[in-house]
Amino acid sequence: MDSIDIFLYVADILVIAGVIFAVVLPLIKSLDNPGSLLKTGVGVVALLVIFFIAYSMSGDEVAAKYAADPFNLTPGMSKFVGGTLLTTYALFIIAIIGIVITEINKAIK
Known part of the structure; x- marks a missing residue:
């Protein structure tokens, strides 16, 4: 396994972490205002x-x-x-x- 493979795995992990943060953190924030979930759902x-x-x-x-x-x-x-x-x-x-x-x-x- 060369360095390109390692960097591809790191990139995959970072993309997955970014997607999780992009989905979970707004959901936590929207618990204060449940109406905002409707706008997100429509999007x-x-x-x-x-x-x-x-x-x-x-x-x-x-x-x-x-x-x-x-x-x-x-x-x-x-x-x-x-x-x-x-x-x-x-x-x-x-x-x-x-x-x-x-x-x-x-x-x-």
């Missing part, structure tokens, strides 16, 4: 809906060179990666539209 449901739509639209084709030994990419994995990429693109476009609308509203006021 999570919206993200899941966007991902489901993107996952449904993505294809499951796998090129022959990616189905071989080093990658072992399956059609299911290909569909998941495609759905994730489409979700990222959709969220990027939504963010840009939100920024433009906010700036137009500030300019009008």
Whole structure:
């Protein structure tokens, strides 16, 4: 095992810890105001809906060179990666539209 493998494991652990902290700490804070949990739930449901739509639209084709030994990419994995990429693109476009609308509203006021 070389240093690259060790750093990949450390990165995995740090990402998992970050996800746990990002989920648990706001939940602890929101116990003071349970109404904020509803907003969080709506946001999570919206993200899941966007991902489901993107996952449904993505294809499951796998090129022959990616189905071989080093990658072992399956059609299911290909569909998941495609759905994730489409979700990222959709969220990027939504963010840009939100920024433009906010700036137009500030300019009008």
